[in-house]
Amino acid sequence: MASEVSERQARQVAEAAREAEWKLPSFGRELFLGSFRLELIHPQPQLEPEAVQRGERFLATLKEFLEREVDPLQIERDAKIPDHVLDGLKRIGALGIKVAEEHGGLGLSQVYYNKALALAGVWHAAISTLLSAHQSIGVAEPLRMFGSERQQRKWLPLVAKDHVSAFLLTEPDVGSDPARIAATATPIEDGYLLNGRKLWATNGAIADIVVVMAQVPQGDGHRGGISAFVLPYDSDGVTVEHRNAFMGLRGIENSVTRLENVFVPGENLIGREGEGLKIALSTLNTGRLALPAICVGTAKWATKVAREWSRERVQWGRPIGEHDAVAQRIAFIAGSAFGLEAMLDVASRLADNKATDIRIEAALAKLYASELGWQVIDALIQVRGGRGYETAESLKARGEKPVPAEQVLRDMRINRIFEGSTEIMHLLIAREAVDQHLQVAGTILEGDGDLRSRALAAAQAGRFYAKWLPRLAVGEGQNPRAYEEFGPLAGQLRYVERGSRRLARCTFYAMTRWQAKLEYRQAFLGRIVDIGAELFSIAAAASYAHTIGREQPERGAEASELAELFCNQARRRAQRLFQELWSNDDDANHAAAQRVLAGRYLWLEDGIVDPAGEGPMIPEEVKRVATGEHVAAAAG
Numbered sequence: 001m002a003s004e005v006s007e008r009q010a011r012q013v014a015e016a017a018r019e020a021e022w023k024l025p026s027f028g029r030e031l032f033l034g035s036f037r038l039e040l041i042h043p044q045p046q047l048e049p050e051a052v053q054r055g056e057r058f059l060a061t062l063k064e065f066l067e068r069e070v071d072p073l074q075i076e077r078d079a080k081i082p083d084h085v086l087d088g089l090k091r092i093g094a095l096g097i098k099v100a101e102e103h104g105g106l107g108l109s110q111v112y113y114n115k116a117l118a119l120a121g122v123w124h125a126a127i128s129t130l131l132s133a134h135q136s137i138g139v140a141e142p143l144r145m146f147g148s149e150r151q152q153r154k155w156l157p158l159v160a161k162d163h164v165s166a167f168l169l170t171e172p173d174v175g176s177d178p179a180r181i182a183a184t185a186t187p188i189e190d191g192y193l194l195n196g197r198k199l200w201a202t203n204g205a206i207a208d209i210v211v212v213m214a215q216v217p218q219g220d221g222h223r224g225g226i227s228a229f230v231l232p233y234d235s236d237g238v239t240v241e242h243r244n245a246f247m248g249l250r251g252i253e254n255s256v257t258r259l260e261n262v263f264v265p266g267e268n269l270i271g272r273e274g275e276g277l278k279i280a281l282s283t284l285n286t287g288r289l290a291l292p293a294i295c296v297g298t299a300k301w302a303t304k305v306a307r308e309w310s311r312e313r314v315q316w317g318r319p320i321g322e323h324d325a326v327a328q329r330i331a332f333i334a335g336s337a338f339g340l341e342a343m344l345d346v347a348s349r350l351a352d353n354k355a356t357d358i359r360i361e362a363a364l365a366k367l368y369a370s371e372l373g374w375q376v377i378d379a380l381i382q383v384r385g386g387r388g389y390e391t392a393e394s395l396k397a398r399g400e401k402p403v404p405a406e407q408v409l410r411d412m413r414i415n416r417i418f419e420g421s422t423e424i425m426h427l428l429i430a431r432e433a434v435d436q437h438l439q440v441a442g443t444i445l446e447g448d449g450d451l452r453s454r455a456l457a458a459a460q461a462g463r464f465y466a467k468w469l470p471r472l473a474v475g476e477g478q479n480p481r482a483y484e485e486f487g488p489l490a491g492q493l494r495y496v497e498r499g500s501r502r503l504a505r506c507t508f509y510a511m512t513r514w515q516a517k518l519e520y521r522q523a524f525l526g527r528i529v530d531i532g533a534e535l536f537s538i539a540a541a542a543s544y545a546h547t548i549g550r551e552q553p554e555r556g557a558e559a560s561e562l563a564e565l566f567c568n569q570a571r572r573r574a575q576r577l578f579q580e581l582w583s584n585d586d587d588a589n590h591a592a593a594q595r596v597l598a599g600r601y602l603w604l605e606d607g608i609v610d611p612a613g614e615g616p617m618i619p620e621e622v623k624r625v626a627t628g629e630h631v632a633a634a635a636g
């Protein structure tokens with residue numbers, strides 16, 4: 001099955017899983033369309049005092065627990081979260097932070113769930129990864145959103161209390177492209193039989209209940225398609241074949257899990273057959289805020305370490321923080337910490353408020369925080385010099401403070417790959433960014449349809465663009481008094497307004513130039529999305545500084561300074577990206593890559609010896625096991 005999926009089919013599956021409707025207004029969608037609707041994110045919704053109180057109480061409990069009972073060096077040394085730590089997390093309710101109180105959880109808001117992840121993640125990223133895989137993608141969130149009342153009553157109290165959960169989608173031959181899912185769910189009386197092999201399931205080595213994605217064959221009254229199931233992990237036929245080890249995140253319980261004729265009752269199907277990917281994607285709409293939260297914690301910690309170290313360390317007669325090259329990095333680290341926190345706070349309050357659709361903002365936050373967070377840690381390593389490269393254990397053994405910068409760099413790297421790699425996030429967000437155009441002009445762009453339907457589509461598109469295009473010419477960003485209430489940050493918001501219109505013009509121009517082929521211009525689309533992320537981050541920083549001024553007046557001026565610092569950095573990045581939209585080496589690079597792939601420069605690889613040896617990267621027999629062919633063969 002897997003190898004038969006064409007590019008077109010893969011895209012059709014992704015398209016079908018996409019939430020096509022926009023029931024609520026979206027700041028991100030409007031931003032890409034050239035309409036800067038600041039009122040959709042600002043003023044930020046007020047936090048409810050009662051929710052704040054409960055949230056702060058839990059943060060204090062979590063902090064005390066981490067400091068008293070968890071040794072991060074031990075997790076790193078043993079590559080294992082000790083049992084007493086897991087038990088402690090269960091005891092304080094950390095497995096049910098976001099689960100409603102009526103189902104036995106703490107019922108905290110998205111804002112406080114994120115703060116908890118940031119706190120735990122800084123102590124050791126294996127802990128925040130356990131918690132977020134369990135709650136953001138594991139059983140709780142898909143059931144909260146799509147589970148029946150019966151399913152919620154049955155499973156949520158368990159996962160909120162002490163049943164660790166995991167999410168099993170990926171397979172050896174199925175990564176970013178879920179259309180290839182080979183695991184099967186064969187309907188039988190009262191339920192389904194699951195077969196297949198699942199790769200890289202975080203928590204999968206110790207889970208109690210998991211969500212599994214598998215293909216239900218069509219026919220015999222079955223709608224079929226990729227479907228999501230809740231599966232008790234102690235079911236017969238479930239085998240954890242391997243505990244995977246990684247560059248970082250030492251201590252996560254990540255598995256290869258084999259499913260062999262595993263019975264799952266029909267009542268464990270989440271939603272309907274064929275809705276599995278939609279469920280996975282919708283779960284990620286807010287689930288995606290977990291990773292930015294962890295990045296925010298890391299960036300704040302990097303600011304602390306950079307500050308303390310750069311004041312204390314003296315070289316060439318001065319604290320290193322006074323040398324300009326180091327000072328530039330400190331400004332980058334601190335500015336980024338503020339900008340990332342702003343973006344997260346804006347998106348999380350919107351998530352709690354539920355008045356807008358935040359799928360684009362959450363996706364932008366994931367993309368942006370994982371990329372910028374990585375650069376922040378890289379900058380910190382440089383500021384720490386040789387100590388940045390040394391392990392915390394080794395520093396400690398020499399009597400120095402055990403600052404785990406190299407560990408954090410290793411831990412952070414995965415954020416650019418899982419829960420949607422940067423490349424896939426670019427495509428996903430770009431799809432949303434051009435959605436309105438596809439709605440009004442898709443038929444023309446694709447060149448699909450007969451003459452009559454294309455003529456109708458042209459007329460419809462004509463009407464839309466006759467109104468839309470003139471709006472891109474002028475706007476509040478040209479009014480020197482606009483956004484005055486933001487004081488020194490007003491200019492930054494005027495830039496966002498102008499930038500949003502420019503971005504929409506560039507997108508429109510690219511669509512007319514490349515039409516349906518635009519989707520293959522990934523480097524171009526990536527920049528469009530990255531510009532959108534910079535613009536959103538600037539708007540978020542201005543709004544967040546304003547909020548701090550309202551909620552903590554004594555910090556208002558300082559927040560404004562940090563916002564200015566961050567906005568200037570973000571603006572320069574946006575300007576560079578705008579320039580590179582039309583002046584780049586994309587075509588030449590793409591052609592060169594094809595020549596590399598064709599083996600034209602094989603001689604360039606002379607003089608090395610490959611420690612992995614020769615042969616295919618994923619041998620056929622591994623793929624065969626992954627597709628469950630061995631089971632079919634055994635049965636046959």
Ligand SMILES: Cc1cc2nc3c(=O)[nH]c(=O)nc-3n(C[C@H](O)[C@H](O)[C@H](O)COP(=O)(O)OP(=O)(O)OC[C@H]3O[C@@H](n4cnc5c(N)ncnc54)[C@H](O)[C@@H]3O)c2cc1C
Pocket residue numbers: 133166167168169170174175176177199200201202203246249254414417418419420421422423424427522
């Ligand atoms: C530590 C860890 C934890 C994980 N936890 C889980 C989990 O709990 N549950 C789970 O189901 N999965 C999990 N995963 C899997 C993770 O989500 C995948 O690694 C991710 O989806 C990417 O898939 P892949 O690694 O197979 O890369 P591939 O899809 O093979 O991609 C390889 C490269 O090609 C790029 N690429 C792929 N398609 C395109 C395209 N159309 N256009 C442009 N570029 C493209 C990718 O961005 C990437 O750079 C985990 C992985 C790791 C390493």
